[in-house]
Amino acid sequence: MKLVGRVIYRGNAEGxxxxxxQPLSFYGGVDPATGKIVEKGHELxxxxxxxxxxxxxxxxxxxxxxxxxxxxxxSGLAPAAIINRECETIVAVGxxxxxxxxxxxxxxxxxxxxxxxxxxxALVQL
Amino acid sequence: xKLSQTESSMLAGKEGRATQKCMEILVALxxxxxxxxxxxxxxxxxxxxxxxxxxxxxxxxxDELAVDxxxxxxxxxxxxxxxxxxWKEQRINEEFARxxxxxxxxxxxxGLEPACTCTPYLAGNLPxxxxxxxxxxxxxxxxxxxxxxxxxxxxxxxxxLAASLTGRTPYxxxxxDEGRTPTLRVEVSALLESPEDFSAMGYYVGKVARNGxxxxxxxxxxxxxxxxTLSAALASSGGVAMxxxxxxxxxxxxxxxxxxxxxxxxxxxxxxxxxxxxDSGQPDFIxxxxxxCSLTELATIAQRLxxxxxxxxxxxxxxxxxxxLADKTGYSRTIEASGARLACDTCMVVAPIESMGFTVVATNxxxxxxxxxxxxxxxxxxxxxxxxEEAM
Numbered sequence: 001m002k003l004v005g006r007v008i009y010r011g012n013a014e015g016x017x018x019x020x021x022q023p024l025s026f027y028g029g030v031d032p033a034t035g036k037i038v039e040k041g042h043e044l045x046x047x048x049x050x051x052x053x054x055x056x057x058x059x060x061x062x063x064x065x066x067x068x069x070x071x072x073x074x075s076g077l078a079p080a081a082i083i084n085r086e087c088e089t090i091v092a093v094g095x096x097x098x099x100x101x102x103x104x105x106x107x108x109x110x111x112x113x114x115x116x117x118x119x120x121x122a123l124v125q126l
Numbered sequence: 127x128k129l130s131q132t133e134s135s136m137l138a139g140k141e142g143r144a145t146q147k148c149m150e151i152l153v154a155l156x157x158x159x160x161x162x163x164x165x166x167x168x169x170x171x172x173x174x175x176x177x178x179x180x181x182x183x184x185x186x187x188x189d190e191l192a193v194d195x196x197x198x199x200x201x202x203x204x205x206x207x208x209x210x211x212x213w214k215e216q217r218i219n220e221e222f223a224r225x226x227x228x229x230x231x232x233x234x235x236x237g238l239e240p241a242c243t244c245t246p247y248l249a250g251n252l253p254x255x256x257x258x259x260x261x262x263x264x265x266x267x268x269x270x271x272x273x274x275x276x277x278x279x280x281x282x283x284x285x286x287l288a289a290s291l292t293g294r295t296p297y298x299x300x301x302x303d304e305g306r307t308p309t310l311r312v313e314v315s316a317l318l319e320s321p322e323d324f325s326a327m328g329y330y331v332g333k334v335a336r337n338g339x340x341x342x343x344x345x346x347x348x349x350x351x352x353x354x355t356l357s358a359a360l361a362s363s364g365g366v367a368m369x370x371x372x373x374x375x376x377x378x379x380x381x382x383x384x385x386x387x388x389x390x391x392x393x394x395x396x397x398x399x400x401x402x403x404x405d406s407g408q409p410d411f412i413x414x415x416x417x418x419c420s421l422t423e424l425a426t427i428a429q430r431l432x433x434x435x436x437x438x439x440x441x442x443x444x445x446x447x448x449x450x451l452a453d454k455t456g457y458s459r460t461i462e463a464s465g466a467r468l469a470c471d472t473c474m475v476v477a478p479i480e481s482m483g484f485t486v487v488a489t490n491x492x493x494x495x496x497x498x499x500x501x502x503x504x505x506x507x508x509x510x511x512x513x514x515e516e517a518m
Contacts (some may be wrong), residue, residue, distance in 0.1 A: 006157070008154055008158070009150075009154070027179075028500075032181065032183075062179075063173070063174070063262070063281075063282025063283055063284070063285075064174060064179040064180075064283065066282060066283070066284050067174060067179070067180055067181065067183060067184045067187065067283070067284070068181075070183045070184070070186075070187050071181050071182070071183030071184070073183075074182075074183040074186060075183070087158055088158070089155060089158075089281075089282050089285060090282060092151075092154050092155060092158055093151055093154075093155070093282060093284045093285055096147070096150050096151050096154055097147065097151070097187060097284060104158075
């Protein structure tokens, strides 16, 4: 299946989808030392985002979250790419400064958890 | 989004790597929020200064920008994680201090002023009415939009830095007249007698207003200190970037009064607001100055502490600019003679208080209560007078 979104940061990536319908906060919600989701009560709590195609509706929380993405990238713990329904400042800036491919305006319900996804610019292939 | 020739060449990397990265950020945000172009800004205020939040990767990012990036407009920094000169007395560990000074070094090389305050408008970064700016300290954003009538969105640290290094910001949101239209009428019948009352009201209203623009009616008078703490509270419980106050703020008269949701704020609501901000427990740390104290506040504090010896740790947070005035007027000497600490360049929220062994903090700021709780501490919300008594 092919989906076309809007490019936030252009790039190529491939990996297994890690999908949630809940917004995600990188500051406080993702451990920069392990790349695991640590937000209490989040449906992905305990999951690792390392090398995954991270699929979530939008970011939330402190704008410091952008720097958390950069920290994850520097230590090799970043997601391979990010897919959002509606990207906002924290995730957009984080993806750009960390050079993580990022696409939004995608219907997230079409991406099954664990499926292999490849991204090329605005094009998302399942 | 339409870019000028200069902007296009900045985006293409003709003015260096840092400028290019910053333009990528601004153009992406412009696309996301539906801006049709970039506009020049005259001032930037940049958060993301405490090493506690930035970490080593943050330093790396700033160092990378500092290779060829340079501030193009008046730019000031938010508070850091420690007092940049008397951090040893503050019991900050050496490793943290070394890293924090590296952060400041990188920003200074980028040409940003290490004012290290959340009240840049009290430290020489004071935009005029209708000026377009890019600020990221949320309390200062509300103060600038509402009280000064300058125009800024709620920027994040990196997007404000991108505006500083390019002199531009995307044209949307609070830069446009329609973004500044009130959305929630607040009928105030509670008697507001102190800045703490304004702070509690802000916290209460921010929760309801969320990302909207509250329009306050019924407030008879409000001074700088009232508006400063109201701004901070509105921005911490909600995503408020601007408010109007009838008869007090400059754009209240111009605001169209179309039908909007309405909320009342009476003396019972004020009492509730104060109570929900407090936990139980005997405070072992007292902190005032969130947002950073004005000289007027330091005068009041000095008067109360004159000749007293404190039993508990008290931090009075202010900008270095204001402290230098307090040094000359003698307030600093009086405050410090009591055993209190004048903490410059930092505050109780961004300094690593939670790792210094304190458990219950008394403060007169709703914003501080909100963030200290997030940092795992218990809080007591008290008027300034009572905060000082707790320390004695």
